[in-house]
Amino acid sequence: MRLNKFLLILISLSCLCLLTGCYDSDGIETKAYVIAVGIDKGEHDTLKLSLQIAILSGSDSTSGGGGSGDSSSSESSTVLSVDCSSIDSGISLINSYISKKINLSHCKAIIISEELAYEGVSNVIYSLVNNIETRPDCNVIISRCKASDFLEYSSPIFESNPANYYELILNSTEYSGYVADLILADFYSNLLSTHSQSAAILCGINNEQTHTQTSSDKNNSLDGNYKAGQTPIESKNNVEHIGTAVFVRR
């Protein structure tokens, strides 16, 4: 009986020492949290992957370089872009470039450029859905401009936290009717479905140049006819979400 007690204490003490070690500890200081993923058609390779990464307060996460596009969107985030053959290889390339490990578990938006969307997005979506870190409730957005440009220009005016920005920017789905809340799970489900089509939120950069396109189009007599980027709004925040991109199966 005494031997059993001794063994039990020995096992418990061993557990304390062996199983609570910190050599494999994994805290937020070791991770680079991606807020939004941008996917464009690559210039030198198949894809151009852009990641908007949150800079945590008190973090020195700029260490490791700023990538091709630096933090012009906001001081609380930075955008890194890389030409790659697939999303996974792109993430690996960026992982080798920065000091922290890329983590997609807080990704709120997946932005795909219109140019790439016309060529088909199934491969991109399969990669993202099969990634254990990607949340099925993140929004799928089709950008009329380049996805990397969209990430660069999506600067929050009212929000200091960029993750909050992506969460709140689509809140207008609840009261405006110009945007639908379309998430990755539904997008993928509809992609495989034989009786429904995938749809994504349409977005674009809104500036004077895109306004002139609107004025020449005489059919746009109703407010509801504006496409993303065409609404005649003058603002510092020149990214706009309006309308829906619907995919057709070929």
Add this chain to the structure above:
Amino acid sequence: MNTVEKIGKAEVIALYIIIISNNIIINIPTIIVDFTGTGAWLNIIYLTLICLVFTIIVCKLFKPFVNLDILDVSEFLGGKILKYIIAICYFILFMVFPAACLRYFADNLQNIYYDNSPLIFLLLLFIIPVTISSKAGLKAISSTNLILVPITVFSILALFIVASKDFVWQRLFPVFGYGIKETFFNNIPNIFAFNVVAYLYFLKPFLKSETYYKKISIIAVIICGLYLLCSTATLLMSFAFITQTDETLSLYLLTRLISLGKFLQRVDALFIFVWILAILSFLSLNIFIISHIIKKCINVKSSSELVFPISAILFSTALSFKNMASLKFVVRNIYRYYNCILVFIVSFLILLLAYMKKKKATLTNKNN
């Protein structure tokens, strides 16, 4: 430790519920969906009815064998040789499935949260507490389990209810999935999901009173059927793509859909924590049953000393799967049929023949 520990009605039902919950956590509904497509929920209803009838017959056949389990019945029918054969078969059954569950869960845990930790550490995190609790005996396991069951059941039911906002009921169609033949005939081996029946064969001598054995068995099968029906229907209505993306715990995929307002999001860790407790309880029960089987075969007085080697074998078996693909192959293509043959055919035949032998012996005694 010489006397058999007896447990009450609530404790036995709680043990059955933890086995069923574990089946759901470990993706058995997804395997059923894989084989039967959208006909999975109809297949479950059909199998529940078959299993219910089967259980009622088993209870009837078991009635003359007071305080005996399937090993004693085998001995009665075919002597020690048959007893040893059946013991080895059940040893494999109770060893391989929990080992597969342990490995599957630990692997998923590593993928989801602990990508820097070695798998062996994660396995030890389960094996050590399970060994200690199994050593404490059935009474301790069942009493702890009684506390865990409401939490586990609540977590799974809450998950179904919260996920219901994403349900698309049209995804349940076509009701016959891959066809009537696939739903009702070719996939009868899906009855392996009712593996709770295997435990019914062994827990009989541990009941405080055998009068409610039949009632408990029927309740266990009904709960198992309802649970499986809820989970398959939920998975079908939530993910049209579940069969294509099944690399992870499907319930975990479901938890990731949960977001109650802005403040209650990413609650998956909470669910994983509850499921870890459920798996610990399930593994403890299995180790206890295996030690009970071995004890009966080698005639040792106490089964508690067998817990250490059994835990070591369980640990090694869990590590012996080369990867998730081989584990899936074992569960889908070997365990699925092995369970059906052993639990629903071989054991049933033994019970039936033993029942006839017993009847014949009783009649002969009466005549004499």
